[in-house]
Amino acid sequence: MSKADAQGSDGHGVFRLPQYVKRIQAGGMNTKPDMRILQDKPATAVLDGDNAMGHLVMTRAANIAIEKARSCGIGWVGACNSNHAGPASLYASMPLAQDMIGLYIAIGSANHLPPWGGISMLLSTNPIAIAVPSLQHPPIVLDMATTNAAYGKVKMKAQRNEQMPEGWMIDRQGKPLTDPKRASEGFLLPVGGPKGYGLALMFGLLAGTLNGAAFGKDVIDFNKDFKTTTNTGHLIVALNIAAFMDVQSFKQKVDDIWTEMKSSPTLPGFDEVRLPGERSARIYEDRMANGYTLPQELRRALDDLADQVHVERL
Amino acid sequence: MSKADAQGSDGHGVFRLPQYVKRIQAGGMNTKPDMRILQDKPATAVLDGDNAMGHLVMTRAANIAIEKARSCGIGWVGACNSNHAGPASLYASMPLAQDMIGLYIAIGSANHLPPWGGISMLLSTNPIAIAVPSLQHPPIVLDMATTNAAYGKVKMKAQRNEQMPEGWMIDRQGKPLTDPKRASEGFLLPVGGPKGYGLALMFGLLAGTLNGAAFGKDVIDFNKDFKTTTNTGHLIVALNIAAFMDVQSFKQKVDDIWTEMKSSPTLPGFDEVRLPGERSARIYEDRMANGYTLPQELRRALDDLADQVHVERL
Numbered sequence: 001m002s003k004a005d006a007q008g009s010d011g012h013g014v015f016r017l018p019q020y021v022k023r024i025q026a027g028g029m030n031t032k033p034d035m036r037i038l039q040d041k042p043a044t045a046v047l048d049g050d051n052a053m054g055h056l057v058m059t060r061a062a063n064i065a066i067e068k069a070r071s072c073g074i075g076w077v078g079a080c081n082s083n084h085a086g087p088a089s090l091y092a093s094m095p096l097a098q099d100m101i102g103l104y105i106a107i108g109s110a111n112h113l114p115p116w117g118g119i120s121m122l123l124s125t126n127p128i129a130i131a132v133p134s135l136q137h138p139p140i141v142l143d144m145a146t147t148n149a150a151y152g153k154v155k156m157k158a159q160r161n162e163q164m165p166e167g168w169m170i171d172r173q174g175k176p177l178t179d180p181k182r183a184s185e186g187f188l189l190p191v192g193g194p195k196g197y198g199l200a201l202m203f204g205l206l207a208g209t210l211n212g213a214a215f216g217k218d219v220i221d222f223n224k225d226f227k228t229t230t231n232t233g234h235l236i237v238a239l240n241i242a243a244f245m246d247v248q249s250f251k252q253k254v255d256d257i258w259t260e261m262k263s264s265p266t267l268p269g270f271d272e273v274r275l276p277g278e279r280s281a282r283i284y285e286d287r288m289a290n291g292y293t294l295p296q297e298l299r300r301a302l303d304d305l306a307d308q309v310h311v312e313r314l
Numbered sequence: 315m316s317k318a319d320a321q322g323s324d325g326h327g328v329f330r331l332p333q334y335v336k337r338i339q340a341g342g343m344n345t346k347p348d349m350r351i352l353q354d355k356p357a358t359a360v361l362d363g364d365n366a367m368g369h370l371v372m373t374r375a376a377n378i379a380i381e382k383a384r385s386c387g388i389g390w391v392g393a394c395n396s397n398h399a400g401p402a403s404l405y406a407s408m409p410l411a412q413d414m415i416g417l418y419i420a421i422g423s424a425n426h427l428p429p430w431g432g433i434s435m436l437l438s439t440n441p442i443a444i445a446v447p448s449l450q451h452p453p454i455v456l457d458m459a460t461t462n463a464a465y466g467k468v469k470m471k472a473q474r475n476e477q478m479p480e481g482w483m484i485d486r487q488g489k490p491l492t493d494p495k496r497a498s499e500g501f502l503l504p505v506g507g508p509k510g511y512g513l514a515l516m517f518g519l520l521a522g523t524l525n526g527a528a529f530g531k532d533v534i535d536f537n538k539d540f541k542t543t544t545n546t547g548h549l550i551v552a553l554n555i556a557a558f559m560d561v562q563s564f565k566q567k568v569d570d571i572w573t574e575m576k577s578s579p580t581l582p583g584f585d586e587v588r589l590p591g592e593r594s595a596r597i598y599e600d601r602m603a604n605g606y607t608l609p610q611e612l613r614r615a616l617d618d619l620a621d622q623v624h625v626e627r628l
Contacts, residue, residue: 041557043357044387073358074390078558101520118578118587130516140519142512174581192505198456198590201575202444205454206415209567210558216574243355244392244524253523260530261515264432267488273432276512 001055001086005292008283009087009143011152015298016086018305019222020053026226029053029083035060038080038212043072046211047079051229054085058104058234062094065238069100073243078211082232084109084222088129089143089280095131095238096139099247102131103237105207107214109230110221112151112188116197119172121187122216125150126203131277133241135251137258141277146200147188154180154188159297208233315369315400319606322597323401323457325466329612330400332619333536334367340540343367343397349374352394352526357386360525361393365543368399368420372548376408376416379552383414387557392525396546398423398536402443403457403594409445409552410453413561416445417551419521421528423544424535426465426502430511433486435501436530439464440517445591447555449565451572455591460514461502468494468502473611522547 005013023029033052037045045064049057061077068075085091085106092102108124115122125145132140145151149168157164158180169177169186177186190196208215213233220230241247264273294302299314306313319327337343347366351359359378363371375391382389399405399420406416422438429436439459446454459465463482471478472494483491483500491500504510522529527547534544555561578587608616613628620627 039558041387041554042385044554044557046558071356072386073355074388076388076553101524114581115575115578115587117580117584118575119581120574120578122574122578130520132516132519140515142516144506144509144512148506172581174583191509192458192462194588195458195505198458201454201571201590202446202456205446205568205571206444206553209571210415210553210555210564212559216571239390239520239524240355240358241524243358244353244360245526250524254519257515257519257523257530260434260436261429261432264429264434264436266431267433267486269488270431273429274508276515 003090004087006284006287007087007089007280008287009089009280011150011156012087014294014302015152015156016084018301020084021305021309023083023222023226028225028227028229037064043068043074043076045077047077049079049082051081051083054083054232054234057082058085058091058236059094061234061236062091062102062238065236066095066098066100069095069238069240069243070098073240075238076235078207078233078235080211080213080231080233081229082213082234083230084232085234087143088127089131089141089277091234091236092129092131092143093139093141096133098238099133099241101133101239101241102129103239104129104234105203106234107204107208107219107232108145108151109219109232110151110223111219113147113190113197113200114187115201116190116194119187123197123200123204124219125188126200126207128199128203132254133251134254134258135248136255137275138277138281140254140258140275141280143277144191146196146203147190149188151188154183158183160295207235211235317404318401320598320601321401321403321594322601323403323594325464325470326401328608328616329470330398332615334398335619335623337397337536337540342539342541342543351378357382357388357390359391361391363393363396365395365397368397368546368548371396372399372405372418372550373408375548375550376405376552379550380409380412380414383409383552383554383557384412387554389552390549392521392547392549394525394527394545394547395543396527396548397544398546399548401457402441403445403455403591405548405550406443406445406457407453407455408550410447412552413447413555415447415553415555416443417553418443418548419517420548421518421522421533421546422459422465423533423546424465424537425533427461427504427511427514428501429515430504430508433501437511437514437518438533439502440514440521442513442517446568447565448568448572449562450569451589452591452595454568454572454589455594457591458505460510460517461504463502465502468497472497474609521549525549
């Protein structure tokens with residue numbers, strides 16, 4: 001959670017702590033899990049998270065994927081009986097230190113997206129993250145919801161009393177919805193219309209259905225129900241660069257691509273071209289060097305939580 | 315090519331034949347390829363296509379991926395020295411008959427997309443296709459460019475003397491471009507703005523750079539240069555469902571998801587919710603049963619081509 005805040009993924013950082021604690025207190029999450037490998041092949045596995053914090057399940061899954069990629073070239077590990085795990089980029093980035101590429105997909109922890117043209121909220125923001133190492137530059141790390149906005153961003157807007165831009169949500173008549181406090185009256189919009197719906201659906205089948213995890217109407221809304229096991233599904237892939245080409249040559253080529261993109265002249269209204277993950281890398285460096293002041297609302301929420309569970313305030 | 319036409323992927327069917335023949339005649343494609351596996355691990359491989367038709371290279375790559383998935387749970391095969399291969403869905407669908415899920419990503423065969431906020435055309439429409447089998451229904455098959463429109467659709471509009479809708483392309487000042495005959499003056503727009511740019515970039519690193527294939531400024535525009543080896547990159551993944559769960563149970567669950575999505579009431583202006591690949595499956599059934607009349611312009615182009623290479627007209 002603190003790494004999420006440090007890299008600027010504020011909607012996935014300590015901001016989520018009160019909700020996690022509430023779920024643990026309600027008996028909806030297992031603090032003494034016995035994780036088990038349900039299926040095991042040379043390059044794939046399914047991990048049963050035994051309803052642990054998603055952060056723990058996916059760290060374990062990433063390590064299994066990395067080990068498999070060492071011998072097989074790739075490791076693809078799915079998880080069931082997991083929970084919300086924070087920012088997708090954290091897990092996709094885990095294979096980087098082993099000179100591997102990481103890919104992570106998750107089922108979002110509440111359905112806020114209908115199939116394209118429909119109004120039943122059967123899908124979530126099902127995010128994807130892909131992380132690729134470079135030589136001189138920060139790794140290139142894409143982390144995106146399949147909706148125009150992640151639901152965490154809607155929550156942030158509500159907590160900060162700000163309006164949402166048009167394009168994030170529509171209401172059940174198809175009209176733009178910009179007040180985040182009315183979020184329950186509408187739903188998120190997928191990227192590229194039917195294409196984002198298609199990605200959210202396929203990611204759901206891969207990260208959920210294939211692992212025996214919840215998808216579609218079986219997804220528990222973790223904002224409303226703190227007790228029922230969510231059976232959250234995720235998947236992580238580690239891809240061993242050395243199985244494809246010389247690692248240093250690859251990283252050098254990634255650097256070249258970075259430089260190429262940066263060298264593009266810009267459209268009116270743009271200062272620079274950015275690479276995915278570049279902003280997060282800058283924020284991480286800045287916050288680790290200079291610290292970071294939590295928004296007042298969040299600070300207050302964490303102090304309340306500290307009082308409630310009898311630990312020292314921040 | 316005929317399967318592409320049969321399933322309604324008209325922009326990737328026999329429409330492309332004159333261009334392929336032109337490339338072969340100019341010496342830009344190898345009709346007697348000696349494909350070789352450059353890298354081989356239990357679950358991964360890199361295939362050198364020896365500049366063959368992409369269709370041949372990726373059929374070979376799909377078969378290798380399927381064999382690896384049988385023993386390892388997954389097979390991930392990258393290709394270099396390949397060429398344009400037609401619709402992504404054809405290859406993603408190959409593992410379906412083996413009770414496997416397919417995933418295919420390719421580098422587009424000409425750069426029509428700048429990085430987000432930039433104007434240098436360093437990226438292509440880099441498409442992704444994912445195919446998942448079901449029990450009673452057609453397989454769910456997503457096939458999408460990372461741009462709002464694939465460039466083949468722009469070409470179709472030009473050939474049919476039709477205008478493009480706003481959102482497909484902008485000019486170098488950032489203004490909407492709707493005349494497909496002016497396509498060379500502008501560039502395609504990515505899905506979801508920076509997110510589509512991110513996907514196109516990551517897919518390029520995975521399908522191109524990692525396989526030693528062309529990406530970025532090294533991509534040859536196959537519309538303008540018929541002689542230079544394109545070194546097109548693709549990747550295909552076969553995922554063995556039996557390595558994750560009972561195959562019949564999985565297919566039944568995919569059917570359930572199909573039914574769930576279909577059951578959603580619709581937004582004003584929509585008749586029904588569609589599943590990815592549903593329309594193609596309907597068109598395929600119809601065209602195989604009732605035949606399909608080629609557009610007049612295309613028929614004429616194919617007749618001209620037949621005359622030119624001294625084969626019988628259609």
